[in-house]
Amino acid sequence: MRRFVRSHATELALLAVIAAICVFLSFATDRFFTLGNAFDLLNTSSVNIIFAVGLLVVLIAGGIDISFAVAASVVQYLTATVLGWIGGGNWIVGFIIAGALGVALGCINAFLIHGFRIISIVATISTFNIFFGLLMFFTGGVSIYNLPDWLTTRVVLFEREMADGTWAEITLPVLIMAICVFATWALITRTTTGRQLYAFGDNPEGARRFGINIGAMQFIAFGWLGLMAGIAGLVQAHYAQEVVPNALYGRELDVLAAVVLGGARLGGGKGSVLGCILGVLLVSITQNGLNLMGVSPFAFKMIVGAIILAAITLSNTSIERLLPFLKSRRVHS
């Protein structure tokens, strides 16, 4: 038990914070504690969770990526265009196109980082600007509203009518999110490749001496994030029912904050899928609650920022100080 607490300190702290916020919101608003609202939260968080698990893999491998959200915008736009050329397509074709484009953009980052030894934050700030600049230049900022029917039709996987006549629904993005979450979890905890990614992020020199292929690690990490970004881009287009070139601009920092909040370490070797999901949920629950409480949207960012700061302080630095029994006793020899 003590060992479990020690090795899952971040996740437990996050759960506690989320529980506290939920209890508060349940009493402060009458809409929060309903099935409909819970499902809404899941539906709206799906895209961010897909981004987050992708980014998690890069952070674990010791990198960082600023470009994935605008890369997803590029993917959205190109996929919509290609789907237009081939005359419609379907979900499978859509995922293949979006996934392949996403992986390609991720591999550009990996190539710059590994091939030219550029540190990842610099490389991806550059590609962030390049991707976004190219997108705005070629599209002229024009949105696409004319999407194939299959992409814009809402797919409800589960629904239930509530006592007040509203419908609580779980939609397709939640399923796709669940698949991405499971796949990422399996990759990083169950496969040898995943453990190599952790090792590489934890101690790159140690990993190199073990004969781990460093280049492959970079391509796998950034390629995986690219894949997730491509999928998230398509899902976001489905959810929003349009492709707006700058719709995802700025999303990278929200996701990054949520993932770091979830215990992933900037610098590598540390982070879990559960923590990552909890991080995203904490942010979206807070926003959702503020919304329901009728707080001005202009105050959202400020409050979310403060919560992230508080939660990170709680979970990363002083769990052992708050709960002294966890501390191994000092050895006097």
Added chain:
Amino acid sequence: MADQALDGAAPRPLLSLRNVNMTFGGVKALKNVSFEVLPGEVHCLAGENGSGKSTLIKVITGVYKPEAGAVIDYDGQSYSHMSPVTAQASGIQVIWQDLALFPEMTVAENIAFQTVIGRWPRLVNYAEMRRVAINALQRLGVAFDVDLALHHFPIAQRQIVAIARALVGEAKLVFMDEPTASLTQSETDYLLDIVRNLSASGVAVVFVSHRLAEVLEISSRVTVLRDGALVGVYPTKGLTQSRITELMTGKTFDYSVLHRDLSTSPVMLEVKGLSRPGEFEDVSLTVRRGETLGITGLLGAGRTELALTLFGMRKPKSGSVVLDGKPVRFGSNRDAIAAGVAYLSEDRLSLGLIQPQAIADNMVIASLDKILSGGFISSDRKRSLVNRWIRDLGVRIGKQDDAISTLSGGNQQRVAIAKWLATDPKLLILDAPTVGVDVGARAGIFDIVSKLADSGLAIILISDEVPEVYFNADRVLHMAQGRIVGEFTPGATTLQAIEEAVYA
């Protein structure tokens, strides 16, 4: 120097090297070196920094390719050079000085990491990993919680994890490069026991250490290198520390205790009843101008905590400190520096010096106010200050602007001392100043310490190596569990008596 036959017929060597030559950019790093290890023996490789030890290890492990003509016979096979892959596959393992472990991963994963290496991705078999790890630890006679992340363990236990990892690789020959550099005495004893177990189970160990006491304790033979050439191979029985030092440096050192009469010298530091509960209690001591006070003791004795308190980085709960006749109470180490206290950190690599920065910049970092000209740093003043210290302390450097990381351990330590001398201190606290510094360079550092004392500085020398304080301090205090439990005068006590008191 042929191999010395141990009892009767010599067993066939596990590893035998001949005619090994290496040149780096015109400098001969290895000159016609031969080297031999018997199965299951503990063999020490001794030599100063730059004597070719690391280069030799890298030749054997396949990191470097020796010049043509070299012969490497290992385990019945003959090679002209090794590759890292063949070396590992045939059971040659290195435990690197910086460990190459993964702190965030569990002990089991660290030990059995080999099982997740492979060309193609597979599912991880955690049960198998645990089994392999527990098995390896059992062979070493230890039991750890293998499911806990490695960063929860102290450095000595991480070393053992590294050794266990080597065992998983079916090691026949293990190289340990300075495994005890960051360990205290009791941790070192623990590690040496593990090395004995390893050797008893048939694994040959090549042990590299600057601490000659350990070399004498653990090894059966010693190979000495100097300036890239083989000095000789000696059975450990019959060697002494001073003999090894002579062989390594080619010089004889005069080990004698200090006899300075300081009874009339004014008191520089007087500490009375200083306490920080849980760290140290009721510490009283005096240091006179020109005196070197040695403080020794085991891990957790509170030595470093006491030093940090005198340096203003921790606040005492009770007690008084009088420096140069004035009572002082430091709010921070800035106050302490201003009052004339300098503290040379025990962890030079990470705390004492800023490794990637230039030598000159490191030297002036604690005394920037002295080189200001009109509010800005004057490069002329900086240069002349730095030149003075380089000359006075005999630091061997290329250029002032080279990064500190290009210097050897001994020269880095000189720069660290210079950094503090530039602040014109009255009291200099040296905390474990010779960790990772080789024998010849140690003597150089203590020459400097001795000259500084003669110039009127009061010096506190902290070390867990008793001989170091015995030969270099005027008085020695023994600290245990936060208290001063003994005071010795080296001239009136034997080294053995102090060692018995400390290690009892």
